[in-house]
């Protein structure tokens with residue numbers, strides 16, 4: 541299982557890469573689950589990483605935007621992609637009062653030239669029909685799950701494991717990568733290995749004082765070991 545780590549600047553990006561992150565995800569964690577960085581900052585981090593860690597895959601987000609802001613999302617997709625990232629992450633926030641909006645946005649994203657990773661915001665569960673709809677386009681290299689409310693615990697406690705397993709199986713069956721995130725902790729490693737997504741994403745778990753705090757590379761290394769190893773890799777190793 542690969543590891544995605546969210547970072548807010550070039551210093552954190554290099555620390556995360558050196559500590560074993562496979563995907564470097566550019567975002568401002570203080571601005572929400574998919575908080576966006578300023579475009580010049582995204583371009584700067586990309587150029588630093590390409591110079592020092594050329595093989596690394598880099599994603600960046602368009603920000604926490606609702607489904608009603610589809611035009612703004614599409615504009616930002618183009619601008620973020622132009623910064624040179626490999627993937628642009630776009631959140632799909634549930635909108636029960638307007639059920640067609642999400643699939644309309646998915647269709648518009650599928651038509652974009654950029655490599656987009658739709659992120660299913662799963663605080664109220666996962667719409668597996670929408671997942672299937674996104675996969676049917678064949679346009680997305682990866683699909684992710686994440687949570688918006690970071691105070692309410694790990695994704696693995698908030699969404700039934702059977703639903704997460706169905707998400708992973710459905711995505712992988714169509715040849716895309718499946719990613720899981722949402723306040724995941726080192727303690728979730730065993731369950732994550734059982735679910736076997738292509739990658740798991742972290743921010744809060746690689747900080748000491750909450751996801752807006754600075755990244756601690758020792759925690760990235762700990763997670764790297766816990767995700768790779770069987771049960772029993774010592775939790776205290778990063779202390």
Ligand SMILES: O=C[C@H](O)COP(=O)(O)O
Nearest residue numbers: 546722723741742743744
């Ligand atoms: O993309 C992944 C997220 O940044 C994960 O953040 P989190 O671990 O604080 O939920």
